Amino acid sequence: MKTFIDLFISFFKIGVFGYGGGYAMLPLIEREVVINNPWLTSSQFLDIIGISQMTPGPISINTATFVGYQIGGFFGSVAATVGVVSFSFMLVSIATHYILKFKNSKVLKNALMGMRPALIGLIISAFISLAGKSYLDFKSIIIGVIILGVSLKSKLHPILVIVLSGVLGTVFYGIL
Incomplete structure (x- = not known):
């Protein structure tokens, strides 16, 4: 309990x-x-x-x-x-x-405008915290760069991007 x-x-x-x-x-x-x-x-x-x-x-x-x-x-x-x-x-x-x-x-609108950059800062903080534990070797960095490029250049659904990263992981790290 x-x-x-x-x-x-x-x-x-x-x-x-x-x-x-x-x-x-x-x-x-x-x-x-x-x-x-x-x-x-x-x-x-x-x-x-x-x-x-x-x-x-x-x-x-x-x-x-x-x-x-x-x-x-x-x-x-x-x-x-x-x-x-x-x-x-x-x-x-x-x-x-x-x-x-x-x-x-106007006060409420300005307060909300001030919160937007703070949110981005928190997201970047989460990225930095997790990146150090996720990018363990050169292969993981390559996968990250490929996925970043695909995400920025296309409108692929996030699920497809995750599936693509799984395929890349299987290819780069070998099957079983």
């Missing part, structure tokens, strides 16, 4: 402080589940992020669900998922009224 409460509290904190969406939450999730509560290794965390990107839904919710399942099975996944969405649900329920009321406010 304590594990489920710990999962809920950890992911509730992530939900509270994870402004900016799933990718911006990744450094918080990593700190919480790899460092503060060594529930997962860095390698396991990266695997869960990969799975979370391939499954439908927001990455933060998928990551919470998969981490929770890894730690506490079905009930662990429920605890972590409910934890990560609880604060957002409460905040959105309250904020919707005020955002609609002040939607033409």
Whole structure:
């Protein structure tokens, strides 16, 4: 029971402080589940992020669900998922009224404009944190560069890009 409460509290904190969406939450999730509560290794965390990107839904919710399942099975996944969405649900329920009321406010518009670059900074921070653990050799760097090029030059669906990266990994690292 304590594990489920710990999962809920950890992911509730992530939900509270994870402004900016799933990718911006990744450094918080990593700190919480790899460092503060060594529930997962860095390698396991990266695997869960990969799975979370391939499954439908927001990455933060998928990551919470998969981490929770890894730690506490079905009930662990429920605890972590409910934890990560609880604060957002409460905040959105309250904020919707005020955002609609002040939607033409110059102060609100300026505040939102100021938050945009911060979000990009958080996403870049998540990239840097994960890149050091993902680009382990020259082959992985080549795969990353190819996928970056494909992503920037085409409108391929993200699932197809992930499948392509899996094919490249199989080719570069050999089949089995």
